[in-house]
Amino acid sequence: MLDVQSLRKVFGGLVAVDTISFDVPENSILGLIGVNGSGKTTIMNCINGIYDATEGVINFRGTNLVGKKPYEIARLGIGRTFQVPRLFRRLTLTENLMVPVLEDSRSNVELTEKANALLAEVDLYRIRDNHAEELSGGQQKLVELLRVMMLDPDLILLDEPFAGVHPNLCKVFLEQILKLKDAGKSFILVSHDLTSVYSLSEHLLVLNQGQKIAEGNAADIQHNPDVIEAFLGR
Amino acid sequence: MSSNRLVWTRTSIWLGFLALSALGLGLLPAYGFSLAFWFYLLLWITLASGLNIMAGFTGYLPFGYVAFYGIGAYAAAVTVKMHGLPIWAGFIAAALAGVVLSLMFARTMVLRGIYFSIVSLALAVICRLLIAAMPEDVAGGSYGISLGFSNPDGAYYAMLALMLATLLTVTWLAQSRLGMALRAIRDDPDTAETVGINIGTVRLKAWVLSAVIASMTGAIEAWYTSIVDTETAFNLLVSTKAVIFAVAGGLGTVIGPVVGTVVMLIVDDLIWQHFPVLNVFLLGLVIVLLMMFLPSGIVGSLIRRKPFLRRILF
Amino acid sequence: MMTTLLIQALVTGLILGALYGLIGCSLTIIYGTMRIVNFSHGEFVVAGCFAVLMFFTATGLHPLLSIPLVFVAFFLVGMCLYYLFVPRLNRGDDPEVASFLTFYGVSLMAGAILLYFFQADTRSLNYVFTPSVYKIGHVFIPTAHIVALATGVAIIAALTWFLYRTIYGKALRAAIMNRDAIQIVGVNINTLSALAFGLAIAIAASTGVLLALVFPAFGPFSGMDYTLVGFVVIVLGGLGHPIGAIIGGIVFGIAEQVAIVFLPQSLSQAVGFIILIAAITLRPSGLFGKVALR
Numbered sequence: 078m079l080d081v082q083s084l085r086k087v088f089g090g091l092v093a094v095d096t097i098s099f100d101v102p103e104n105s106i107l108g109l110i111g112v113n114g115s116g117k118t119t120i121m122n123c124i125n126g127i128y129d130a131t132e133g134v135i136n137f138r139g140t141n142l143v144g145k146k147p148y149e150i151a152r153l154g155i156g157r158t159f160q161v162p163r164l165f166r167r168l169t170l171t172e173n174l175m176v177p178v179l180e181d182s183r184s185n186v187e188l189t190e191k192a193n194a195l196l197a198e199v200d201l202y203r204i205r206d207n208h209a210e211e212l213s214g215g216q217q218k219l220v221e222l223l224r225v226m227m228l229d230p231d232l233i234l235l236d237e238p239f240a241g242v243h244p245n246l247c248k249v250f251l252e253q254i255l256k257l258k259d260a261g262k263s264f265i266l267v268s269h270d271l272t273s274v275y276s277l278s279e280h281l282l283v284l285n286q287g288q289k290i291a292e293g294n295a296a297d298i299q300h301n302p303d304v305i306e307a308f309l310g311r
Numbered sequence: 312m313s314s315n316r317l318v319w320t321r322t323s324i325w326l327g328f329l330a331l332s333a334l335g336l337g338l339l340p341a342y343g344f345s346l347a348f349w350f351y352l353l354l355w356i357t358l359a360s361g362l363n364i365m366a367g368f369t370g371y372l373p374f375g376y377v378a379f380y381g382i383g384a385y386a387a388a389v390t391v392k393m394h395g396l397p398i399w400a401g402f403i404a405a406a407l408a409g410v411v412l413s414l415m416f417a418r419t420m421v422l423r424g425i426y427f428s429i430v431s432l433a434l435a436v437i438c439r440l441l442i443a444a445m446p447e448d449v450a451g452g453s454y455g456i457s458l459g460f461s462n463p464d465g466a467y468y469a470m471l472a473l474m475l476a477t478l479l480t481v482t483w484l485a486q487s488r489l490g491m492a493l494r495a496i497r498d499d500p501d502t503a504e505t506v507g508i509n510i511g512t513v514r515l516k517a518w519v520l521s522a523v524i525a526s527m528t529g530a531i532e533a534w535y536t537s538i539v540d541t542e543t544a545f546n547l548l549v550s551t552k553a554v555i556f557a558v559a560g561g562l563g564t565v566i567g568p569v570v571g572t573v574v575m576l577i578v579d580d581l582i583w584q585h586f587p588v589l590n591v592f593l594l595g596l597v598i599v600l601l602m603m604f605l606p607s608g609i610v611g612s613l614i615r616r617k618p619f620l621r622r623i624l625f
Numbered sequence: 626m627m628t629t630l631l632i633q634a635l636v637t638g639l640i641l642g643a644l645y646g647l648i649g650c651s652l653t654i655i656y657g658t659m660r661i662v663n664f665s666h667g668e669f670v671v672a673g674c675f676a677v678l679m680f681f682t683a684t685g686l687h688p689l690l691s692i693p694l695v696f697v698a699f700f701l702v703g704m705c706l707y708y709l710f711v712p713r714l715n716r717g718d719d720p721e722v723a724s725f726l727t728f729y730g731v732s733l734m735a736g737a738i739l740l741y742f743f744q745a746d747t748r749s750l751n752y753v754f755t756p757s758v759y760k761i762g763h764v765f766i767p768t769a770h771i772v773a774l775a776t777g778v779a780i781i782a783a784l785t786w787f788l789y790r791t792i793y794g795k796a797l798r799a800a801i802m803n804r805d806a807i808q809i810v811g812v813n814i815n816t817l818s819a820l821a822f823g824l825a826i827a828i829a830a831s832t833g834v835l836l837a838l839v840f841p842a843f844g845p846f847s848g849m850d851y852t853l854v855g856f857v858v859i860v861l862g863g864l865g866h867p868i869g870a871i872i873g874g875i876v877f878g879i880a881e882q883v884a885i886v887f888l889p890q891s892l893s894q895a896v897g898f899i900i901l902i903a904a905i906t907l908r909p910s911g912l913f914g915k916v917a918l919r
């Protein structure tokens with residue numbers, strides 16, 4: 078569904094993403110791993126329009142995303158979470174979930190009910206009227222995922238969903254991801270938690286200094302000497 | 312749905328209060344009250360609430376808000392005096408001028424924070440200087456324009472109507488989807504855009520709305536005083552006062568600007584009556600104390616400290 | 626004839642611009658280190674004008690000799706202002722707006738105090754340099770302007786040295802760039818900010834001393850105008866960039882003076898602001914800045 082060809086992103090003199098191609102088939106999870114600064118977040122930012130790609134084509138179901146505004150891309154059906162959660166701090170949790178669907182034709186009552194149902198699933202319904210800034214970091218990540226779910230996108234970009242999240246919450250997170258996967262969604266998953274990436278994604282991409290150094294399934298990657306070198310040093 | 316009921320209750324209380332006040336205020340001229348205080352009370356409530364749409368809901372603080380007020384005053388005066396049209400045509404011209412000017416300035420919204428504020432202020436200064444430099448038969452030059460007739464009662468009712476319209480708009484905005492989008496932009500514009508909000512058009516709506524409120528206010532004030540000149544119509548104090556009144560009550564709340572204006576005007580009046588020599592000094596002191604001890608404004612701080620008040624204040 | 630006028634305008638613009646630059650520079654030190662919008666900055670410039678007037682009438686000494694005194698006195702005033710207001714403001718929700726209003730209040734108070742002590746009429750410093758003007762080619766330059774420029778440049782040089790060569794200056798610049806990081810590194814941001822505030826107010830008042838030499842007359846009401854010029858200049862130069870502010874000031878000063886030659890008086894005042902808008906449209910982060918658009 079998503080087809081990235083020769084994507085390049087340069088900041089001043091620094092090549093953050095160096096001519097990378099990959100594709101994400103329907104209903105799949107692509108794992109994106111690499112050491113800090115290898116360009117993972119930058120790839121996501123290019124896909125959802127925060128950055129303009131310097132070169133390359135990003136095709137999503139036949140539309141080229143390069144040059145489109147972030148809101149247009151979101152409306153085409155791509156949602157994302159951020160490495161550092163970014164909620165609307167002075168909006169209540171329910172309101173935070175409503176923001177992506179403000180132009181929806183459904184009624185307010187209907188949408189509020191949907192938002193509250195989502196909050197109930199992850200046990201945040203009691204504090205639905207609290208401002209987002211009153212949440213812990215892990216809870217914020219969770220609400221961010223719920224916000225993506227409100228938009229109901231077909232492709233979801235997750236940037237470090239598990240970092241700094243308590244194992245119990247991680248489990249909730251994993252459940253939600255698997256449920257969405259069963260419902261036919263696709264993901265790009267960035268994480269330093271290799272165990273969960275290996276178990277979740279069918280296909281992995283390993284980045285180093287903006288370049289793709291390996292690609293394949295978990296077993297291939299784990300035994301690839303280039304990857305071992307990049308991750309463990311020589 | 313408890314929170315929907317809550318919204319419904321406090322909105323009805325507020326609207327009821329508004330209706331009663333409107334009735335009372337509407338009767339004032341008939342009973343021969345001196346209108347000066349009341350006219351300016353309505354005027355400042357309107358301006359503070361109009362500014363609140365940008366500053367409180369959307370997160371852009373336009374120091375140069377007076378530009379719209381001034382252009383409205385001039386548009387009305389030019390239409391009436393130079394082209395001999397009736398005053399209602401002047402109001403239409405003022406509204407149009409507000410729309411046009413706000414569209415011209417729309418691009419400044421790519422700037423954030425203090426950058427935006429200063430640039431907006433610079434634009435207001437430019438407007439004043441350009442209008443003062445125009446030939447006398449176009450915009451009255453540096454002496455301004457005298458309308459040649461005045462109708463304080465008419466202007467008072469027009470101001471009352473505009474204030475009610477503004478407050479109703481803000482009340483609607485506070486619970487509408489547009490308002491929620493604006494508040495999301497205020498908290499984090501980039502994230503708002505990545506979750507699917509077209510921040511350009513959404514904040515443009517707020518901007519134009521806010522501008523038209525100010526330009527209509529300017530036109531009505533011109534009618535009230537029957538005189539317009541660049542020094543008063545583009546006086547930066549108009550912006551600063553509107554900001555102070557809105558902040559004193561609580562930016563981003565519906566009744567904050569109303570409460571803030573009422574309280575600050577009363578304080579101002581008391582200071583003038585009792586300490587004429589020290590008045591400016593004391594006004595400064597009041598502002599400082601207010602910011603030190605109630606930084607979110609009167610209503611804002613109350614809501615923060617006593618969440619149960621959210622049932623009636625918003 | 627026209628060229629003489631033009632050169633004259635360039636020279637005056639340069640001198641005024643350097644002084645505007647100093648106002649902006651001190652303003653940006655405050656805004657940069659603590660995100661505080663000091664809307665009362667201009668009042669301290671005006672206070673500097675009156676301070677040198679008092680100094681001169683009381684002692685009869687050369688006005689420039691007042692600068693060290695003014696500097697120290699207003700440094701202390703600035704420190705006091707800092708401890709009175711800023712820590713509290715920084716704890717709030719939106720320090721930028723809150724500080725703008727607080728210091729607007731301070732500006733009203735300071736203006737009222739000036740008005741109370743010095744009345745509304747304009748004053749002037751009756752100090753005459755000998756010779757009172759120099760003639761270079763066809764251009765006349767008042768000695769007062771040359772002295773003001775020289776002193777202004779000296780202050781700028783000292784400030785640049787302070788910011789780029791001393792450990793405190795480096796800490797200050799670091800704080801402008803990243804307030805949070807510097808706390809981790811172990812600099813006491815509170816003391817540093819207080820010093821910065823004192824320094825900025827002291828520079829503003831000293832600039833006032835120089836302006837009193839350049840402008841024949843001053844009154845208690847011009848504070849707001851200087852504040853505005855200061856803000857325009859720093860946005861022009863790029864927020865949080867002290868040297869950029871000085872260059873912004875010079876651009877502003879020259880534009881203003883050259884415009885006076887070519888345009889009717891009322892329009893010439895607009896030119897500085899129009900340049901600001903043009904600059905911002907072309908380079909939203911200011912001439913030298915990096916941050917503006919998030």
Ligand SMILES: Nc1ncnc2c1ncn2[C@@H]1O[C@H](COP(=O)(O)OP(=O)(O)OP(=O)(O)O)[C@@H](O)[C@H]1O
Binds near residue numbers: 088091093118119160
């Ligand atoms: N806005 C930017 N301006 C300049 N350089 C940038 C910018 N964003 C990212 N970079 C650079 O691009 C490179 C890749 O950054 P990116 O954030 O994509 O890394 P990452 O793989 O997500 O790392 P991490 O695991 O630490 O999150 C880094 O060297 C970073 O310094």
Ligand SMILES: [Mg+2]
Binds near residue numbers: 118119160236
């Ligand atoms: Mg990253």
